[in-house]
Amino acid sequence: MKTTPLRSRVSVMLTLGLVVALFLAACGPIDEAPLPPSTPWGQRATPEPTQPEPGQEIGQDAAPEPAQPETGQDSTTALHAGAGQEMAPEGQATAPAGEPAPPSQSPASYTPDVSFTLETAIADGRLAFVGVGGTIDGVVNPTLEVALGQVVQVTLINGDGALHDVAFPEFNAQSDQVMRQGASTTAVFRADQEGEFFYFCTIPGHRQAGMEGLLVVGGDAAQPEPEGENIVRDPADVPPPVGDRAPQTISVELEAVELEGRLADGATYSYWTFDGTVPGPFLRVRVGDTVELSLRNMDDSLMIHSIDLHAVTGPGGGAELTQVPPGDEKSFTFQALNPGLYVYHCATPMVANHITNGMYGLILVEPEGGLPPVDREFYVMQGEIYTEAPYGRHGHQDFSVEKLLDEQPEYVLLNGAVGALTEVSPLRANTGETVRIFFGVGGPNLASSFHVIGEIMDRVYHEGSLTAAPLTDVQTTLVPPGGAAMIEFELEVPGRYILVDHALSRLERGLVGFLIVEGDDNPEVFRSGGAE
Template identity: 45%
Template sequence: MTYPQLNRRHVLQAIGATGAVAVAGCLGGDAQGSSTDGNEPAAEDDGLPAAKSVDVERIARDPTDIPEPVDWDEPREHDVTIRTERVTAEIEPGVTFEYMTFEGQVPGPMLRVRRGDRVNLTFDVPDDLNMAAHNMDFHAVYGPGGGANATTIAPGDDPAQLSFTADYAGVFIYHCAIPNMDQHISSGMFGSILVEPEDGLPEVDNEFYLGQHEIYTDGDLGEKGHHGFDFDAMLKEEPTYVVFNGQAYGFTPDGGVPMEATTGETARVYFANGGPNLLSSWHAIGNVWSRFYRDGDLLTAPDRNVETAPVAPGTTAAAEMEFPVPGPVKIVDHALTRAARRGALGIIDVTGEPTRDIYDENP
C-alpha cells in the first residue's frame, strides 16, 4: 500500500492546525472478488488502467440542492420521478470510478414533504448507462421492503409505480436494496427524504445536505487511473475512500466549492450516512451542533451543544449551528484518518464581521 504525499497546507486545510499536530509525524467485479460487477477487467500488476473520460463534471450533489421548506398546512400529493444512472466521474483529480446513482449525482435528490402527504413515485431504470437491476428502500415507508419489493426492476423494464403516505415525521435515508445492496450503496445509491412535522421546522438562514459513504476500490488511495470496485476490500470493511457526496474533499478550496454562510446566520445540516459499513463520528471543527436531532428524530426536543455524534450506517441526523465569528467551520468524520487522508471533510466558509466578542486571534 502506498500513501498519498500530503503537504502541510493540505493537512491544515483538511483538519485545521490543532488536528494537524496529531498527524504531523505521519506526513512526509463480482461477489467473488473481481473488479466492478464483471464488466471491467481486474487491474494489472503494473498499475491501474488509465483514468476514463467522465460523464459528469462533478459527482458531488450541490449541498444547497434542497427543496424549499414546507409552507402548506393540509396534506397534498407529490408526483416524483427518480431514474437510476451509472456514470463515470472523479473521486479526486485523476482518479475515476463508475458510480451507481439516483439521478446522476451522490447522494440522490432530497425529497421534502409534510407528514400526511401522499407521494406518487415513478422509479425508472433506463437501458442506457444501466447494467443491473435496482430498487428503492425508503426507511420512511411502511410496507414490504420500504417499497423495495414494488420497485425492483431491471434495465429497460417498464417504470415501477409506488404510492405511499409519509406517516412518520423525521429525516430518513433511502437506498438501493437489491442483493448486492452493499456494493450499490457504496457506489452512490442512497439519499434522504425529509418528512416535516405538521407544524414545520424552525426557520434557519441556510440548509445543507451531505451524504457520507465508503468507496472500496482496487487501487491505492490517491493512485491515478481508473479504479474498479473491490469486493474483497468491502468484505474486510477497508475502504479506499470515505467521502461526502461521492467526492474526496469536494467542499474545500482545493477540492471544489466550499459551502458558504455569513456571520449572524444560522444553518441546518441534513446528514445521511449511507455506509454501507462504517459508523460516522460526525463533528464540526470550530463550532458545535447547537441543536442536534439524533437519528433524524424531529419530534423529540433536540440535544444541545453536541460536539461529536455517532451516525450509524443507514441513519440520518439533522443539526443546527450559529456563526458568531468569521472563519472556516470544518465538518468531518472525527475518525480523523478519514478526514485527513480519505476525503471525509467539507468546509463552511463563514464571512462577515463578528457578531459577539467571543473569539480573538490577536488579543
C-alpha cells in the same frame, strides 16, 4: 523455529550496506559535518577536518555533499547548476534562494493543501525515494510541485527495512526515523518560500547513495486534467420548506443512472446513482402526504436497481415493488405516516455494493406545521468506496468486493468524491445566520462521529427524530449507517469551519468538507492575543 524473516532481514541489510559502500567508494572520501543544535535548519555547519566520531547520534549529520551524477543519470539527483543557482563547494548545485511568502500565515493548518507519499527502495542499484499514488506514482526521487503558501504533508513508508527519514531543511521539517519494513511516518510544513529546494534522507551516506529529490514551490502546482463526470450533489441543493399546509399528493420521479464519475483528481469510478449524483435528490414531503414514486432504470444500465425508503411503511420500504431492469420503469404509492429525516437507498443484491457505488439519499418528512425557519439549509451525506487499488491512485478504479466484505474502504467521503465539499461545492454562509444541516450516512458499513471543527451544535435532532426534544450544545453526534440527524447552529465568527468524522484518520481517506463563513470579525467571541 522459523528463520526466514531473520534471513530476509539480514539479506536486505547486507544488500543496502553493499550499495552504500560501493557508491561511497566510487565517490571518494566525504566529509560529513554534524549540525550542532545552534545551527538553523537549512544552513550548513562549518565542516570539521575530521570524520564524525564513532557512535555519533543517527540523524544529526548535516546534509552531505552529493557526488556529481554521471551523464544520462535518470533521477532528480542529476540536477545541474543552471541559471539562478549557486555553486557550493566541490561543484554541488544548490537550489536558488527562496522568496518568502506573506508572513501572516501560520506554520500549518488543520488540513493539508497537498499530500505526497514516498516509499524507500533500491532502484537501479541505488537507494531512492519512490513516489506512491497520484502523478508521482512509481517515479524515482520525484519532483514535488506545490504552490506558494500551501500546507504540505509528506508520508514516508519504509519499503526496504533499513533506517530512513526525510527532511526539508529550508522549511524546518524532518520526519521521524523509520526502520522496520512497512513502518511509516509523516512530515508537515507550509511552503512559505518560493524556489527549488532539495529533500533528502539524513541518515549518513544515504543522500550520496541516491536518496535526494527536488521540491519546487511557486506558481500553481500542476494538477491532472479532470476526468469523468461530476457526480457531486451540491449541498445547497435543498427544496424549499413545506411550510404549514394541508396534506396533499406528491409525485416523485427518480432515475437510476450508471456513469463513469470523477472520484478524485486523475481518478474515476463506476458510480451507480439516483439522478446522476451522490447523494441522490433530497426528497421533502409533509406528514400525511400521499407520495406517488416512480423509478426508471436507464436503457444503458447494466444492473437491476430499486429503492428502499426508510420513511415507508410497507415490505422492503418499496424495494419489493421497484426491482427495475435496465430500460424499464416501476412505481408505487405510500403515505408518509411518521415525521423525521430518513435514508433511502437501492435494495437490489448485493445491496451493500449498490450503496457503496452511490445509490443513497435522504427524504425529509416534515411534522405538521413544518419546521422552524432558518437562514440556510444544507444536505450532506457520508459514504465509503472500496477500490482494488490503494487510495490516491490515478486512472479508473475498480471495485473490490473483498474489501467491501472486510469493511476496509480506501475512500471515506462526503457527497461522493474527494474534494466534493472543499473544492467543488463548499458550504457558504454569513455571520449572524442560523444554518441547518441535514446529515446522513449512506454507508454501507461505517458509522460517523460527525463534528464541525470550531462550532458547537446548538440543536441536534438525534437519529433523525423531529418529534423528540433536540439535544443542545453538542460537540459531536454519532450517526450510524442508514441513519440521519438534523443539526442547527448560529454562526457568530467568520472563517473556515471544517466538517469531519471525528474518527480523524478518515481525513486521509478524503473525508472533509468546508463551511466558509463571511462577515465582520467578532472580537468579543474570538480574537488573537490575550484578554484586554
